[in-house]
Amino acid sequence: MAQAWSIADRVARDFGLEIFDVQLRRESIGWVLRIFIDKAAQSNMTTETNSSEAVTVENCQRVSTDVSAVLDAEFSFEHAYTLEVSSPGLDRPLRHVGDCRRFLGRLAKFVVAEAVDGQMHLSGRIVGVEETSTESNNETLHHIVVENGRSVQRIPWSIVTRANLEVEL
Structure with a gap:
């Protein structure tokens, strides 16, 4: 899991993003590697923060494409898996x-x-x-x-x- 996090983090940083969470779970469809991305934290974000501060579908697509290529080359996991990249959501957890x-x-x-x-x-x-x-x-x-x-x-x-x-x- 640490390897997947490290790979995702390298790619996300290239887009000005950060990794919120990485999960690898066995589900009914098989193994799913979920990567949650977020805009890099800024101390001045408030309710006035505009929607450009939110993760976009394009952000998810770009990270997914690049992470997928690096994972194929560097990630060692013995099972086939599905990669999903998304944001933490509108009701995101507050963890810190x-x-x-x-x-x-x-x-x-x-x-x-x-x-x-x-x-x-x-x-x-x-x-x-x-x-x-x-x-x-x-x-x-x-x-x-x-x-x-x-x-x-x-x-x-x-x-x-x-x-x-x-x-x-």
Whole structure:
């Protein structure tokens, strides 16, 4: 899997893209190698970011063509497989604090391991990311600040078990 990721990453960088995820799974049609590409992260992305910042069908096609050629030459996998290249989607997972910074102003859903204001499932617009340092163990704690129209909630990133953007039409 690391070999496929490395190959895909080399190709994606040539197009100003980055690899979001690589999955190799056996499915009813056989083995499927899925490569999820994304625009390279920029710290200044906000709700004002225009659609040119989204992965296009052309991006997927170009990466697929180039990755396929390199995989044929360099990837050692003992089974035939189908290659799929796509974006993480409109409801993409937020896997790091940096993702929350990147998508400030966007609607998101969070599932937490410990209740926040009595809730295990929270949703709202990401309005900030706060950092606080602890003196006892030199650790930086992150809180995602979410506004849902009725209130503002501070969600400790350390208790987030799943987070996704919500589709806005």
